[in-house]
Amino acid sequence: MADPRQLYQEVILDHNRKPRNWGAVDGASHKAEGHNPLCGDHISVTVKLADGDTIEAIAFRGESCAICKASASMMTGAVKGKTRGEAEALIEEFREMATGKLDTARAPNHLGRLSVFAGVRDLPTRVKCAILPWHTLHAAFNTAGSISTEAGDDPMHSPIGNA
Amino acid sequence: MNAPITPLSRSGAYRQSEFDVERIRADFPILNNVTVGDRPLVYLDNAASSQMPQPVIDRFVRYQTREHANIHRAVHYLSETATAEYEAARRKVQAFLNAKEDREIVFTRGTTEAINLVAHGWGRKFLKAGDEVILTTLEHHSNIVPWQMVCGEKGATIRVVPINDAGELLIDDYEKLFNERTRFVGVAHVSNALGTVNPVREMIATAHRHGVPVLVDGAQAAPHLAVDVQALDCDFYAFSGHKTCGPTGSGVLYGKAALLEAMQPYQGGGDMILSVTFEKTTYNEIPHKFEAGTPPIAPIITLGAALDYLTAIGLDNIAAHEAVLLEYATQRMSEIPGLRIVGTARDKAAVLSFTLDGVHPHDVGTLLNAEGVAIRTGHHCAQPVMRRFNVAATSRASFAFYNTLEEVDALAQAVRTVQKVFS
Numbered sequence: 001m002a003d004p005r006q007l008y009q010e011v012i013l014d015h016n017r018k019p020r021n022w023g024a025v026d027g028a029s030h031k032a033e034g035h036n037p038l039c040g041d042h043i044s045v046t047v048k049l050a051d052g053d054t055i056e057a058i059a060f061r062g063e064s065c066a067i068c069k070a071s072a073s074m075m076t077g078a079v080k081g082k083t084r085g086e087a088e089a090l091i092e093e094f095r096e097m098a099t100g101k102l103d104t105a106r107a108p109n110h111l112g113r114l115s116v117f118a119g120v121r122d123l124p125t126r127v128k129c130a131i132l133p134w135h136t137l138h139a140a141f142n143t144a145g146s147i148s149t150e151a152g153d154d155p156m157h158s159p160i161g162n163a
Numbered sequence: 164m165n166a167p168i169t170p171l172s173r174s175g176a177y178r179q180s181e182f183d184v185e186r187i188r189a190d191f192p193i194l195n196n197v198t199v200g201d202r203p204l205v206y207l208d209n210a211a212s213s214q215m216p217q218p219v220i221d222r223f224v225r226y227q228t229r230e231h232a233n234i235h236r237a238v239h240y241l242s243e244t245a246t247a248e249y250e251a252a253r254r255k256v257q258a259f260l261n262a263k264e265d266r267e268i269v270f271t272r273g274t275t276e277a278i279n280l281v282a283h284g285w286g287r288k289f290l291k292a293g294d295e296v297i298l299t300t301l302e303h304h305s306n307i308v309p310w311q312m313v314c315g316e317k318g319a320t321i322r323v324v325p326i327n328d329a330g331e332l333l334i335d336d337y338e339k340l341f342n343e344r345t346r347f348v349g350v351a352h353v354s355n356a357l358g359t360v361n362p363v364r365e366m367i368a369t370a371h372r373h374g375v376p377v378l379v380d381g382a383q384a385a386p387h388l389a390v391d392v393q394a395l396d397c398d399f400y401a402f403s404g405h406k407t408c409g410p411t412g413s414g415v416l417y418g419k420a421a422l423l424e425a426m427q428p429y430q431g432g433g434d435m436i437l438s439v440t441f442e443k444t445t446y447n448e449i450p451h452k453f454e455a456g457t458p459p460i461a462p463i464i465t466l467g468a469a470l471d472y473l474t475a476i477g478l479d480n481i482a483a484h485e486a487v488l489l490e491y492a493t494q495r496m497s498e499i500p501g502l503r504i505v506g507t508a509r510d511k512a513a514v515l516s517f518t519l520d521g522v523h524p525h526d527v528g529t530l531l532n533a534e535g536v537a538i539r540t541g542h543h544c545a546q547p548v549m550r551r552f553n554v555a556a557t558s559r560a561s562f563a564f565y566n567t568l569e570e571v572d573a574l575a576q577a578v579r580t581v582q583k584v585f586s
Binding site: 004005008014038040041063064123126129 | 200229298522523524525526529530533541542546549556584585
């Protein structure tokens with residue numbers, strides 16, 4: 001088993017302490033609410049698309065663990081200025097990395113610094129924490145106006161049992 | 164027979180010098196076999212599930228290697244043996260709870276199924292529109308959701324006993340909740356999230372003054388303190404085998420005979436009937452009326468051995484040792500700056516829920532695991548408790564009689580390591 005302490009690298013701790021793009025976008029065109037039923041954590045993601053395609057502004061806020069918060073913070077930085085299609089591709093790559101299907105050291109990818117989250121694949125209970133912001137962004141893209149989508153309604157989201 | 168267990172204290176009074184925790188730990192293979200990375204396992208998630216000692220494991224193996232057959236059916240040797248052992252386990256539970264009769268003991272898969280059995284068997288038969296069921300803020304979801312389901316179906320309402328900032332039930336408010344519509348009370352003996360020991364005896368007496376039956380969720384009490392259902396005068400008492408050093412898939416519902424007899428069956432099937440035609444089925448007598456189909460025979464027989472094991476050590480000795488652990492843990496954890504203990508009831512079982520400034524419980528749990536310390540993080544299936552304290556989640560260390568003061572030190576040290584990572 002990999003040492004979980006390796007996941008808590010300085011870049012993740014820094015984004016946890018000082019999350020970038022914290023808050024909500026004024027005049028957002030898309031937004032969604034994501035929940036982690038395992039712990040009750042939640043984050044909201046708001047996005048403003050220019051011409052219905054390029055991410056002009058993105059912000060997030062909520063209550064979550066360091067892994068989730070840092071993942072959300074770095075996600076907002078990574079997708080800003082990208083097209084919706086590019087962001088969706090990145091969502092898929094992040095998901096594949098976090099679930100151990102994509103080895104960022106071997107396969108070509110666009111994740112860059114986001115590969116610091118590769119270690120969550122060894123922590124099955126924490127994979128959801130890292131992926132939650134990305135699922136929520138995906139849900140936001142696929143939700144019109146101000147309708148809030150819980151992660152449970154997200155087709156990409158497969159909740160595990162929870163008491 | 165099981166390996167004999169010498170009582171640790173003949174007088175029944177706890178003396179730490181006589182409570183040989185190292186000898187007890189030697190009985191638990193998992194405590195000695197498992198390391199987490201290069202760290203010895205410090206298992207402090209006993210409120211979720213306890214570990215199983217070798218004599219209890221041996222009982223399971225003996226059943227599977229020498230005694231297994233279906234029960235209550237065939238006339239052959241193995242079936243008779245398995246039936247006798249299964250019914251012997253029922254009498255062990257009867258003694259463990261000091262129930263009046265063995266037919267008042269119904270075997271289930273666990274506490275959750277036991278509560279569902281009462282909600283279905285009693286609630287669906289006797290609750291009507293406008294009736295009220297009293298529960299408490301401290302309940303585990305398993306003593307909330309079954310009642311919501313049956314109340315929703317019947318048009319009945321749930322009233323909730325509030326708690327104070329220490330996590331204690333407000334008993335004056337409890338008494339004020341009673342009125343002519345009150346039909347049932349469900350209360351945890353010990354809170355799983357906070358460790359609060361509720362004054363169930365007094366609460367039962369209050370309910371009975373209003374003619375209302377009471378179910379006690381004993382999942383967190385049965386492994387830690389001596390339970391006497393006749394002294395409590397509770398109408399139902401539920402607990403789980405896997406929290407009492409027994410296996411998963413074994414659980415108990417105690418019910419007063421008259422109440423069990425008045426209830427409708429929970430599930431239909433074999434063993435719960437006397438006669439079946441397509442026109443009419445006559446149900447079996449209690450407790451068999453509630454044990455449809457082939458029960459978890461091996462887990463139940465093994466549970467009997469687990470209760471023997473706990474009884475040999477002595478529940479009073481267990482409670483006394485755990486009180487020492489709780490007191491020491493409370494002291495050590497209180498010394499840590501930025502750590503807040505959630506749940507500070509005067510009467511507490513050995514559960515320590517806490518939050519850490521600036522660190523989410525999930526991160527605490529992952530980093531404690533890196534130090535070999537196993538705790539539970541999250542809402543503990545008690546979201547109303549979390550909301551009351553305005554937290555989404557806590558970290559929870561929960562102790563058993565095989566834990567040591569050194570393990571408390573390991574916990575405190577590991578928490579300080581977490582703080583260093585996040586500093």
